[in-house]
Amino acid sequence: MKNNISISQIREVAQEVYEQVKQNTDGKNADYIPFLANINKNLFGINICLTNGEMISIGDTDYTFGIESVSKVHTAILILKQYGREKVLQMIGADATGLPFNSIFAILLENDHPSTPLVNSGAISACSMVEPIGKADEKWEAIVNNITDLCGSAPKLLDELYKSESDTNFNNRSIAWLLKNYNRIYDDPMMSLDLYTRQCSLGVTAKQLSITTATIANKGLNPITKKQVFNADIAPAITSLIATVGFYEHTGDWMYSAGLPAKTGVGGGVMGVLPGVMGISAFAPPLDDAGNSVKAQLAIKGIINKLRLNIFSGEQVNIV
Numbered sequence: 001m002k003n004n005i006s007i008s009q010i011r012e013v014a015q016e017v018y019e020q021v022k023q024n025t026d027g028k029n030a031d032y033i034p035f036l037a038n039i040n041k042n043l044f045g046i047n048i049c050l051t052n053g054e055m056i057s058i059g060d061t062d063y064t065f066g067i068e069s070v071s072k073v074h075t076a077i078l079i080l081k082q083y084g085r086e087k088v089l090q091m092i093g094a095d096a097t098g099l100p101f102n103s104i105f106a107i108l109l110e111n112d113h114p115s116t117p118l119v120n121s122g123a124i125s126a127c128s129m130v131e132p133i134g135k136a137d138e139k140w141e142a143i144v145n146n147i148t149d150l151c152g153s154a155p156k157l158l159d160e161l162y163k164s165e166s167d168t169n170f171n172n173r174s175i176a177w178l179l180k181n182y183n184r185i186y187d188d189p190m191m192s193l194d195l196y197t198r199q200c201s202l203g204v205t206a207k208q209l210s211i212t213t214a215t216i217a218n219k220g221l222n223p224i225t226k227k228q229v230f231n232a233d234i235a236p237a238i239t240s241l242i243a244t245v246g247f248y249e250h251t252g253d254w255m256y257s258a259g260l261p262a263k264t265g266v267g268g269g270v271m272g273v274l275p276g277v278m279g280i281s282a283f284a285p286p287l288d289d290a291g292n293s294v295k296a297q298l299a300i301k302g303i304i305n306k307l308r309l310n311i312f313s314g315e316q317v318n319i320v
């Protein structure tokens with residue numbers, strides 16, 4: 001079956017869903033990172049970037065917010081570029097943990113590998129793998145350059161968020177040392193943790209995140225800058241990682257009800273990939289119990305369902 005949709009139909013549906021979801025007052029800002037607790041909870045934006053470069057922006061899509069765990073996707077792409085698919089599978093893994101993003105228990109359960117670069121342990125391990133090993137400044141430059149290529153423009157470090165997170169990241173410090181205990185961190189643990197904390201503190205917009213997922217949907221070719229950011233064979237690998245654990249312990253529920261691989265962050269951002277068609281992102285600070293933005297989830301799920309874009313539907317989507 002074919003699903004032919006036009007950009008104006010997508011815009012209309014996105015606007016309709018935006019108006020509905022805007023009324024929702026559920027959830028609360030992340031409060032374990034003091035900076036995030038104080039962000040205006042009414043901010044809300046939806047951005048869609050098609051693989052042909054056309055863009056739909058509704059609401060607060062130019063507001064710069066903390067990328068947080070969404071950055072795990074960017075750095076996973078970087079290590080996939082530097083090491084290849086097999087090595088990443090071997091050194092980190094690609095399994096769901098079924099546990100919260102910062103679970104220590106998950107490390108103890110699977111002590112032969114950190115499971116996936118999209119939970120805290122695997123993401124800290126991924127930062128440790130970024131080349132050149134042992135050189136913090138150059139590793140940071142590689143991380144930021146890669147995020148810039150994926151977003152089509154540079155992210156900016158939110159100093160206050162970085163400080164707030166560095167002052168309070170005791171659980172992540174334990175994770176870094178546990179990884180060391182199990183030989184699953186490949187550079188200095190505290191340096192790797194600092195890179196992870198800094199990448200989480202980068203500010204991005206919903207627009208930039210939809211360009212990232214549009215680049216994944218477009219097999220590594222950024223549809224806005226036209227730069228080939230990564231080889232096409234990395235696209236299904238990163239999309240599978242996102243599909244497996246993008247919503248942490250609620251990923252199954254999400255995939256079942258939305259049918260779209262998507263990654264969340266406690267800053268309130270969510271970005272989804274519809275392979276071959278588009279990247280979609282939404283941003284709104286209040287989170288559910290698992291640390292996923294309530295409004296961003298409702299918005300993306302609403303748009304995907306209304307337009308019949310569920311990747312498991314077997315329908316071929318054509319933008320006409």
Ligand code: GLU
Nearest residue numbers: 068069101200265266267
């Ligand atoms: N920087 C946050 C942490 O490590 C990210 C968590 C998230 O966005 O899920 O706790």
